[in-house]
Amino acid sequence: xxxxxYFKTIYLSVKSLLTGMRMTGYYFTHPxxxxxxxxxxxxxxxxxxxxxxxxxIMPHDETNEHRCxxxxxxxxACPNGSIKIITKQEVNAEGKKKKAIDTWVYHLDMCTMxxxxxxxxxxxxxxxxxxxxxxxxxxxxxxxxxxxxGSKVKSGVE
Amino acid sequence: MKTVLTISLxxxxxxxxxxxxxxIGNPTIVYLIDMVLVAVCLLVFLxxxxxxxxxxxxxxxxxxxxxxxxxxxxxxxxxxxxxxxVKLLFKEGLxxxxxxxxxxxxxxxxxxxxxxxxxxxxxxxKDFQIFDISIGVLYVxxxxxxxxxxxxxxxxxxxxxxxxxxxxxxxAQIVSYELSIGLSLISVVIMVGSLKMSDxxxxxxxxxxxxxxxxxxxxxxIIFVVASTxxxxxxxxxxxxxxxxxxxxxxxxxxxxxFAMFLLSExxxxxxxxxxxxxxxxxxxxPLHIGHLQSFNHIMDYIPSSIWFMGKTMFIIFIIMWFRWTxxxxxxxxxxxxxxxxxxxxxxxxxxxxxxxxxMGWHF
Amino acid sequence: MSLLGEDIVTEDGLFVxxxxxxxxxxxxxxxxxxxxxxxxxxxxxxxxxxxxxxxEKMSENLSYRNFIFAxxxxxxxxxxxxxxACALAVEKGLGIQATPRAKVIRILMGELTRLASHQLWWGCxxxxxxxxxxxxxxxxxxxxxxxxxxxTCGARLTQNxxxxxxxxxxxxxxxxxxxxxxxxxxxxxxxxxxKLLTGNVIFENRTxxxxxxxxxxxxxxxxxxxxxxASGLSCDVRKWFPYSGYENVEFDEIxxxxxxxxxxxxCRMAEMRQSVRIIEQLIDNIPEGDFQEKTKAVxxxxxxxxxxxxxxxxxxxxxxxxxxxxxxxxxxxxxSPGFSNLxxxxxxxxxxxxxxxxxxxxxxxxxxxxxxx
Ligand code: SF4
Ligand code: SF4
Numbered sequence: 001x002x003x004x005x006y007f008k009t010i011y012l013s014v015k016s017l018l019t020g021m022r023m024t025g026y027y028f029t030h031p032x033x034x035x036x037x038x039x040x041x042x043x044x045x046x047x048x049x050x051x052x053x054x055x056x057i058m059p060h061d062e063t064n065e066h067r068c069x070x071x072x073x074x075x076x077a078c079p080n081g082s083i084k085i086i087t088k089q090e091v092n093a094e095g096k097k098k099k100a101i102d103t104w105v106y107h108l109d110m111c112t113m114x115x116x117x118x119x120x121x122x123x124x125x126x127x128x129x130x131x132x133x134x135x136x137x138x139x140x141x142x143x144x145x146x147x148x149x150g151s152k153v154k155s156g157v158e
Numbered sequence: 159m160k161t162v163l164t165i166s167l168x169x170x171x172x173x174x175x176x177x178x179x180x181x182i183g184n185p186t187i188v189y190l191i192d193m194v195l196v197a198v199c200l201l202v203f204l205x206x207x208x209x210x211x212x213x214x215x216x217x218x219x220x221x222x223x224x225x226x227x228x229x230x231x232x233x234x235x236x237x238x239x240x241x242x243x244v245k246l247l248f249k250e251g252l253x254x255x256x257x258x259x260x261x262x263x264x265x266x267x268x269x270x271x272x273x274x275x276x277x278x279x280x281x282x283x284k285d286f287q288i289f290d291i292s293i294g295v296l297y298v299x300x301x302x303x304x305x306x307x308x309x310x311x312x313x314x315x316x317x318x319x320x321x322x323x324x325x326x327x328x329x330a331q332i333v334s335y336e337l338s339i340g341l342s343l344i345s346v347v348i349m350v351g352s353l354k355m356s357d358x359x360x361x362x363x364x365x366x367x368x369x370x371x372x373x374x375x376x377x378x379x380i381i382f383v384v385a386s387t388x389x390x391x392x393x394x395x396x397x398x399x400x401x402x403x404x405x406x407x408x409x410x411x412x413x414x415x416x417f418a419m420f421l422l423s424e425x426x427x428x429x430x431x432x433x434x435x436x437x438x439x440x441x442x443x444x445p446l447h448i449g450h451l452q453s454f455n456h457i458m459d460y461i462p463s464s465i466w467f468m469g470k471t472m473f474i475i476f477i478i479m480w481f482r483w484t485x486x487x488x489x490x491x492x493x494x495x496x497x498x499x500x501x502x503x504x505x506x507x508x509x510x511x512x513x514x515x516x517x518m519g520w521h522f
Numbered sequence: 523m524s525l526l527g528e529d530i531v532t533e534d535g536l537f538v539x540x541x542x543x544x545x546x547x548x549x550x551x552x553x554x555x556x557x558x559x560x561x562x563x564x565x566x567x568x569x570x571x572x573x574x575x576x577x578e579k580m581s582e583n584l585s586y587r588n589f590i591f592a593x594x595x596x597x598x599x600x601x602x603x604x605x606x607a608c609a610l611a612v613e614k615g616l617g618i619q620a621t622p623r624a625k626v627i628r629i630l631m632g633e634l635t636r637l638a639s640h641q642l643w644w645g646c647x648x649x650x651x652x653x654x655x656x657x658x659x660x661x662x663x664x665x666x667x668x669x670x671x672x673x674t675c676g677a678r679l680t681q682n683x684x685x686x687x688x689x690x691x692x693x694x695x696x697x698x699x700x701x702x703x704x705x706x707x708x709x710x711x712x713x714x715x716x717k718l719l720t721g722n723v724i725f726e727n728r729t730x731x732x733x734x735x736x737x738x739x740x741x742x743x744x745x746x747x748x749x750x751x752a753s754g755l756s757c758d759v760r761k762w763f764p765y766s767g768y769e770n771v772e773f774d775e776i777x778x779x780x781x782x783x784x785x786x787x788x789c790r791m792a793e794m795r796q797s798v799r800i801i802e803q804l805i806d807n808i809p810e811g812d813f814q815e816k817t818k819a820v821x822x823x824x825x826x827x828x829x830x831x832x833x834x835x836x837x838x839x840x841x842x843x844x845x846x847x848x849x850x851x852x853x854x855x856x857x858s859p860g861f862s863n864l865x866x867x868x869x870x871x872x873x874x875x876x877x878x879x880x881x882x883x884x885x886x887x888x889x890x891x892x893x894x895x
Contacts, residue, residue, distance in 0.1 A: 487652025
């Protein structure tokens with residue numbers, strides 16, 4: 001390829017520079033193209049994707065019952081030990097002893113939101129919540145107990 | 159038709175002067191007070207201007223980058239820069255232990271003082287000039303290169319390799335670009351036949367030089383804008399601070415108020431070169447007149463001359479900002495190539511053309 | 523070495539500059555020790571270890587299902603492809619294949635990841651060379667892809683969407699619509715990319731003839747990916763060792779011969795177009811069926827060694843698993859593209875200016891956590 005001459009070089013250079021300036025100029029004059037999300041002003045309208053993984057939560061129904069049987073599959077599935085399940089023996093209506101959860105400890109500070117615990121749970125007792133504003137001033141606040149006080153496992157969930 | 163606003167900046171200045179003379183009487187003291195007043199006004203004006211330019215730069219950058227820019231502090235974020243200044247004021251000013259303390263503290267001041275000094279011969283409005291020195295253009299080109307001493311000092315005294323590299327780069331840069339700036343200034347001087355700023359503005363009462371001098375003047379104008387962008391170290395010629403290469407260049411080690419001074423001087427420089435370009439090529443405070451459209455010209459005359467001046471300056475500032483937010487940075491050798499291979503030869507040939515034009519009277 | 527001797531100026535007058543670990547253009551915590559003669563580079567010595575997280579060692583204590591998640595943190599711009607590599611290696615050990623649907627989803631996600639990674643790279647290249655605006659244009663397009671990822675995988679960067687045997691869950695009902703939109707927008711914006719950087723005279727000057735890597739050097743340093751292909755070395759794993767059904771899609775391997783920064787830039791630009799082409803072929807042809815092959819709850823690989831390579835946006839990623847038959851690997855080794863590519867840096871940058879070094883680092887597209895696991 002032949003090197004373009006002196007004046008051709010100048011012409012081509014200036015042209016390429018103007019092309020670039022035209023583009024930025026286009027955006028300058030078209031404020032509609034702005035893509036800024038005005039978080040946290042848009043909190044009210046901000047809707048996370050339905051699969052968004054923000055934290056592990058354990059849904060309870062209106063009678064304060066959850067679906068966790070205390071099988072500890074999630075604890076085994078968690079790659080970094082963010083879950084600790086403390087079980088107890090409970091006597092059910094028929095007088096039989098049964099394993100149940102005492103506390104479901106969740107370390108949000110260690111969790112990587114990998115979703116492996118959710119997939120591992122055989123009874124769908126836990127799922128991913130949409131909350132993502134987790135900043136706190138004290139790390140110990142990130143240690144959460146997911147089963148609510150006085151809650152018990154839904155009957156029929158094995 | 160003599161009902162036009164008689165309040166102009168020059169008349170205000172005149173009234174203040176007369177009032178002082180009446181009240182005090184002693185001309186020496188009046189003169190001194192005048193000087194102090196001018197200095198204070200200039201300082202306040204420049205600081206306010208820098209606030210505005212800082213805000214403008216952020217907004218221009220943001221809109222070019224499909225963002226909104228600052229919009230939290232004050233209406234449309236206009237007070238953001240004030241907040242930033244307050245932050246810088248309260249920041250600890252670090253001084254590297256091994257630095258040359260005296261030079262390290264002196265450098266930012268030199269930079270700011272040098273850039274403020276250039277404001278003296280600027281014609282801000284009709285008959286409104288701090289000092290209409292008879293060698294205005296020469297003065298500008300001489301003083302404007304003083305700031306480099308401050309930059310070299312900063313780079314040397316910081317005891318930091320990045321700073322030193324940045325300062326050395328800026329030395330090479332200024333030495334070369336000073337030439338093209340000088341040559342493009344000369345092309346106007348040739349046309350006007352005077353170095354005085356007021357003469358230069360008056361010579362454009364029948365049309366700005368960029369129209370009157372057609373092609374050679376347009377070339378001069380472009381060269382002036384490009385070269386002065388390089389001289390004030392703004393992107394794409396910001397090699398002295400090249401963030402991605404030298405982290406911060408010559409001001410890597412500066413923090414707090416001393417850093418703010420560098421920032422201040424950057425914006426003052428930006429204003430000064432744009433003002434000079436506006437004065438020399440776009441007619442300074444002269445309103446826009448088109449041929450024989452009398453009514454149009456009359457309307458234009460109603461707009462105060464200071465607004466004309468600031469408007470033209472802002473236009474050039476905007477172009478320089480536009481450069482900054484569009485182009486990648488040049489490499490150090492390409493920067494010199496551009497000057498020595500392109501800008502300098504072109505402006506030399508251009509000077510010949512301008513001279514020929516001036517002799518033959520080929521301009522309008 | 524004393525602090526005030528060799529570390530500042532060497533005996534033969536070379537200036538020693540430590541670029542990094544905190545430096546705007548090393549994109550993370552890479553530490554380059556640069557010997558300078560004025561502005562000219564004599565030698566570069568990369569120092570690593572600032573972001574070592576012992577992912578390989580950690581994997582030895584994790585089950586075959588669990589060790590995949592950590593690879594998202596290696597090359598965080600290509601998390602999906604890293605995950606896929608691990609899953610493929612495990613599948614190889616188990617002797618199974620992902621379901622046809624999962625395979626196509628994997629390719630689609632992989633190419634979207636590649637697009638997103640290249641877009642970010644484009645923005646950063648502009649940024650490194652001093653143009654700030656490209657960064658924002660690139661992020662606008664990348665955001666669209668991240669939204670797709672978030673919608674289907676649940677996370678934007680560290681997706682952890684791949685599991686041995688397939689993918690974690692089926693694609694989101696909106697996936698196809700959103701992807702088509704994003705691709706259509708991106709195709710339009712790609713011309714903007716060209717206008718802003720590709721044709722720009724300053725950019726061309728900064729990159730053409732800068733940081734030349736010969737084909738021989740590329741081979742001897744083990745350079746892969748677009749960096750090697752720009753030197754004329756054909757090394758696209760997707761062509762040479764197809765996985766996940768890349769043999770069934772049509773795309774070209776982009777080769778250039780110059781081996782300079784501009785060639786690397788053009789290779790990546792062309793690769794984006796190829797990724798778009800792959801996505802367009804597959805987006806309407808996702809086969810029906812299961813998205814996951816049934817695997818046992820506890821995966822145990824047979825005794826042996828398994829190796830799987832994939833093409834990440836930066837080059838060839840290899841996953842090497844040694845199994846002793848237990849439920850977790852005996853040894854895991856990742857061959858990361860960034861590490862080998864970085865080793866060629868000194869050769870490329872020698873004789874250039876500091877500005878060139880920045881351009882070279884930008885165009886070999888370093889991701890530091892990938893270099894240093
Ligand atoms: S999301 Fe992952 S890291 Fe977090 S608790 Fe579940 S398994 Fe553990
Ligand atoms: S949450 Fe699910 S997996 Fe975990 S203990 Fe409860 S039932 Fe078992």
